[in-house]
Amino acid sequence: MPIKPTTGKFTKRRLEILMAAASVFAEKGFHGCRTQDIADRLELRQASLYYYFPTKEAALEAVCLHAVETAIARLAQITENPSASLADRIRGVIHAYLHDLHAHRDCLIVLAEQRRYLSGDQQQAVRAQSRHYQALLQQMFEQAAAQGLLDPAIDCPLAVRALIDLCHCAALRLQRDTQQDVTHIIDQYTRLFCSGIEH
């Protein structure tokens, strides 16, 4: 495999495999699954996976990077709309995270839980992108703070991470119980994060 095709066909198939990997990694964990499990979800033999990804770990990296890159793209659309209320923007963030697309959630779950299994170099690549994501959120919070919309007792960076945590946990619930109503969860978590449980 010295020269990889630049065909759209190759890229398209690669993305399909990436998604299948994301789904398996999310469900069973990186070390809890076999490459065979990934092949099983595709019309593909296990050995053929290696035509698209050199190692299982490379597939994990690709999933993580894809997760964070698409998340950034979606987030950028939300946060740059300053007219919306803070609660609406928070809801937008959570909605963008949970999203209607099943595969998107899988990627993000993998990003959160499995990136620790990446090698040092790969972690750097992911972390760099990840910081970008956090920075976008951070800006949103700082704007809100400047407008006096935030409780001054809140530690902004921590709140950013707590929001991401909440989104991740919600994604997990949706993954494990596909019966759940996405909209309801988004509503509840938004309310919780904005106003808390107290009356």
Next chain:
Amino acid sequence: MPIKPTTGKFTKRRLEILMAAASVFAEKGFHGCRTQDIADRLELRQASLYYYFPTKEAALEAVCLHAVETAIARLAQITENPSASLADRIRGVIHAYLHDLHAHRDCLIVLAEQRRYLSGDQQQAVRAQSRHYQALLQQMFEQAAAQGLLDPAIDCPLAVRALIDLCHCAALRLQRDTQQDVTHIIDQYTRLFCSGIEH
């Protein structure tokens, strides 16, 4: 040999091993670690682990059960004190979860993330206890609701799970960055959960 000693000594050593296992499982995941990793944290050869636990999976089950049992014991003390304010009770719950004891957090992290690798039967055992834990929290919320302390728009069962989620995420942060200030995290997450971020 199927009958294991009931000596205090045996039980004590077994607990030490359980804790080492919890620490390793929390750090690397059940499938991401080897039994050798557990032995490495103890003055013990890998084969000797099998004197205390029949399988790796049995050790995972033991960790999970230990986690939930001690969590219930701690929770019971908090929730049965109705005089405290709601926020104080919430803070108590989070504090009990995060706790000063490092090993306690590890067990809970394992419970949350790794129990999916238990066999069906083992999951039942853990789930039973887990429900007990949730029920205790649920009661607390319902009491508060009855006293008009809760925002009526809140979906109680979901809030219970969100609280547990938040605790888990906080525990993860503490595990990964041991520099962090436990008290500050408890404060912030309590405030967040009770009052939200809005002014």
Next chain:
Amino acid sequence: MPIKPTTGKFTKRRLEILMAAASVFAEKGFHGCRTQDIADRLELRQASLYYYFPTKEAALEAVCLHAVETAIARLAQITENPSASLADRIRGVIHAYLHDLHAHRDCLIVLAEQRRYLSGDQQQAVRAQSRHYQALLQQMFEQAAAQGLLDPAIDCPLAVRALIDLCHCAALRLQRDTQQDVTHIIDQYTRLFCSGIEH
């Protein structure tokens, strides 16, 4: 498609590939290389090799046969010149083996070291030719012996093989250290074989 073209073009390209294979086999060994390594030395994709050789083993056979056939042709020119002195004829043999053509040495190295990986049938084919080569040398030695030029204590067949061994070893040195002076090596090995090291 079982019938391959007899075009000059096809034959020429096939020979180029054979030489590339020889070079790779000599450097890494038959089992130590991949067909990809051969393609890497050519403007050719790996799958395309199979247009010229049905299997990797067939390429090895072709290299071995080519080695021994050209070696015989070269040897015949030397040995049939009875006017030269014994030392000159030995030098001629060694020179013909080491030769200026890099590719020629590679083929002979492969012949010596890798033919053991041929299947039984293929080995027969090579061995037949090989015996022819040895016979030519043997004749040369016997002529010399008849003329009283040989030390009578010498075991002729063994000396033949020792000469081939020496040539092979010299070829290896030239392969591994391309800086070396071919002529010097030829001189030294000729002297050694003819007169030994003693004064």
Next chain:
Amino acid sequence: MPIKPTTGKFTKRRLEILMAAASVFAEKGFHGCRTQDIADRLELRQASLYYYFPTKEAALEAVCLHAVETAIARLAQITENPSASLADRIRGVIHAYLHDLHAHRDCLIVLAEQRRYLSGDQQQAVRAQSRHYQALLQQMFEQAAAQGLLDPAIDCPLAVRALIDLCHCAALRLQRDTQQDVTHIIDQYTRLFCSGIEH
């Protein structure tokens, strides 16, 4: 395997495995054999090999180092006896190389042919020892030269390597045709190297 036993038993078994590996590597080449082939020559399952050597490559390194170390020890005994004639010392060197012990030859064959498959670091370790071996021989030749025993036209370092080459080729013959008379081969190669083939 964090701590390896220092028992004599372990060391002894390890040596047996090393010898089996040497034999297999010599016969089929490092890449031409499977670890299973090694296990087949021992009362041992394939997986058990890994109790003694962490990788196949580590076994190769061990074989190479063992080869060169024992060769040095044997050589030291020969070369330090200056009373013997040059021819006798050469014969001693060849005899020490070919040796009655079958396993010893296998190790040396592997050293000569397979060390190229070692990683860079491993090659360094072997090369260091190897140079020591060459230095011992070189000294012997220089002493002889000082005594006027050598043909002055001889390039000493090249002659050293040629002697080693000859020994290797002789070892190969003995390996492939076990019927051959070791003493005869030693005699012939000694004569060849000392006096050449000419009358």
Next chain:
DNA sequence: CATGAATGAGGATTCATTCAT
């Protein structure tokens, strides 16, 4: 002629587990 895509058959290595001591 050439090659992109795919695959079957291995092969090295890992690892939980066993057991005699």
Next chain:
DNA sequence: AATGAATGAATCCTCATTCAT
């Protein structure tokens, strides 16, 4: 109570080979 030695069963990955285009 502990462990050295051994092993069966996976599992990742490699690679020669095929074939439609």
